[in-house]
Amino acid sequence: MFDLAIIGAGPAGMSAALTAADHGLTVVVIDEQQRAGGQIFRQPPETFAGSVLHPTAGYGWATELIRRFEADPRLTTEFGWSAIGVLHDDAEPDGLCVAINHPEHGTRMIGARRLLIATGAYDLPVAFPGWTLPGVMTAGGVQTLVKAQKIAPVGDVVLAGAHPLLLLVADLLIRDGVPVREVAFAQSIPTPVDMLRALGAVPGHLRMLTETGAILARLVRKRVRVSSRTIVTAARGTEHVSRIELARVDRRWKVTGAPREVAASHLVLGYGFSASTELARQIGCELVFDSPRGGWVVAHDERLQTSVPGVFVAGEPTGVAGADQSRAEGTLAGLGIAASLGRAVPAAAFAEAERGIHASTRFSAVVQSIFEPVRGALGDLATRETTVCRCELVTRGELDDFLESSPFVSNVNAVKLSCRTGMGPCQGRYCENSVGAILASAREQTIGLGGRFSAHLPIKPVPVGDLRDLDAVTEQPASDGSDTGRSAS
Amino acid sequence: MTTDGSWRHTAPERGDAVTISVDGEPVRACTGETVAAAMLAAGAAFERDRSGAPRAPLCNMGTCFECAATVDGRLLTRTCLIPAREGMVIKTPGRL
Known part of the structure; x- marks a missing residue:
């Protein structure tokens, strides 16, 4: 071995x-x-x-x-x-x-x-109305398509979330000639105190911080709106995103006013990881x-x-x-x-x-x-009609009703067993965060207390026939340790 | 395709041209391109969810399964992970 x-x-x-x-x-x-x-x-x-x-x-x-x-x-x-x-x-x-x-x-x-x-x-998944529509993608997803597959979105793009990766992705898109309409951050622009603390962390990372400043300058030159205290509350469209709703939020990312609408055919989400x-x-x-x-x-x-x-x-x-x-x-x-x-x-x-x-x-x-997500506020973006579990099509409303009718349930695995959130092909990767936040809010407890989904083999779904070989002979390295003697084509 | 909402190529040098079939329609791709990227650039639709609502790749890194399709007969294959090859047959029949 x-x-x-x-x-x-x-x-x-x-x-x-x-x-x-x-x-x-x-x-x-x-x-x-x-x-x-x-x-x-x-x-x-x-x-x-x-x-x-x-x-x-x-x-x-x-x-x-x-x-x-x-x-x-x-x-x-x-x-x-x-x-x-x-x-x-x-x-x-x-x-x-x-x-x-x-x-x-x-x-x-x-x-x-x-x-x-x-x-x-x-990318940290966040459920909100319209997040299942084609045209909604994570920042990591768009970044890898642009950088590694050399394709770029056609049409207006809005980026929203809370992580500095959004700035890098906006810059990549602009370099490819993509019209970026707005980059919306849920936080305030970092305060002078934050900046001072960041300076203490600079050695070895100076180029990265300089680059971020240069990107901001390029975005401003291209007349890209960079908003703070702004969160995306909905993506609208029928077969594809055509409009985005953005709303002002307070320091704890709670929506404070009526949203404004921005026409866009792509929404890039980056709340962290x-x-x-x-x-x-x-x-x-x-x-x-x-x-x-x-x-x-x-x-x-x-x-x-x-x-x-x-x-x-x-x-x-x-x-x-x-x-x-x-x-x-x-x-x-x-x-x-x-x-x-x-x-x-x-x-x-x-x-x-x-x-x-x-x-x-x-x-x-x-x-x-500086960039810690306010998980409770993100959980609140899901309305009753919002699909929380994308695979099993479970809505926020179904979760709320279950939690109300089952007052002793305080663990996400119990929610999973009853509501099927986390039982689809992604196996909970894209709903655990929302389910955890929603459960914590309902029970007035911290998110960590609600536990986490368990995982079993296979951790990514495979055809049943592919499980037959679990009792196959275990492969050994070749004697020189450089090759198993079997090529992976 | 250049309609809003679709994707376009940015680098001209992309490897040898291949043709894959997506729900019976020929889609041009090239070696090295993933099936998902080829489908995005061609404006091809991805598998719908069981309510019939449209879906498309979300993560492009093999975790969300939104780009999954039947590839050469194998169900639930993540198209963002597999390179396009000549003659590959992709089907998006809709999820169970």
Whole structure:
């Protein structure tokens, strides 16, 4: 079996893989995408001549990290494969079996002594009237289509939410000649006190902050309206978005007045991110609710081992903190895993990795505090008619009625069992946040008290036939550790 | 297609041209492009939900399943994750 299986080839997964290989570990890296980079550094396809990754300012290291990762003959990679679950290996007390699935090649089982969850994050979903209409997309979705697939929306675009990623996406769109009408932020413009605190976090991130200022200047020059204390309350249209409703909000994001209408055919949403933790949930890792750090995040010790022995975590699932911190955590996890397998890791290497994390934490903590979503107010954007669970078509009204008729229900899993919220193909990724906020509001309790959806194998739905191979023979690395002897076409 | 609400290509160099079939209609794509991106650029409709309401990709990163379709007979395939290939058959019959 492999020494280490890594799920996710973003900044955390790539740096962990290289670090682990440097300490002599056999490593396999699994990612759903076709190429390394993760969502933040999604690369254009190799077939797109002349299209290369242009990392956002401040992330210049990404190009070199990806190059080193892709060129490293020690690493086994499985792109286009989804990790659908992890089982304990009955034959090997210290072994784990990772089930991976491919839309054309079915299911394979990969054996590993250690697992690293580096599954990243996805845009925080917020349910409001019209959010299921074509033309409504997340900021991450639009960014990856524009940067990696080289397509751009036609027609007027409005961006709304609460995260600075909206500014980067607006800038990308303008560079492609897309008419951006407005960028609406739910918060106030940062106060002088916020700015002072941000300055303390600047070293190492100066270029990123400078770039944000330059983007704002470009938006103003292009006469893009940048609004604060403004939230999107509805998307309207029949077959596609044609109008957006924007309303003023108070400091706690409560709508204070009648909305105004803006004509637009695309609405880009960016309220921040949710950590992708379903694999950790399926394995049984302990999670904690930490709102500024992305909701439910995976608990871990000082070397990033989770509550499940042999299972480590790095990057956004430990708390959404950006690419710098993900890269630093990947390095620390790689060292911790090597040490846990008996490899000699000098104390100085750990100390350096920890310094890298502390440096990035100073910045990410400021960003988290300024841009923490007001989850209660976002939950209130869903009206009775609003679809909260997009997969199972469950409305806010159905949830409210159930909660009123079942006064002792205080847990989101109980709501799931009764209302089917979270039982569709996305398996709750896109409604857990809303259900949690709605439940917390109904019971006058904090969101974390309502718990989280559980996750089971397969954590992403696959045809029943693809589950037959869960008892297939576990694959081993080739003796040189560089290849499984099986090509992933 | 250049109507409002659709998508257009921005980089001219896109790999070799291929043709996929979406609900019986030919859709031009190229190697490296995902099926979802090709469908967006062609203005093709995605699978409707079971109330008959239109849906389209939301996340483009394999988590929301809004872009799922039947691809070469395989149900619930996320079109945002799979590269287009010559002769691929996509069907959006509507969800159960």
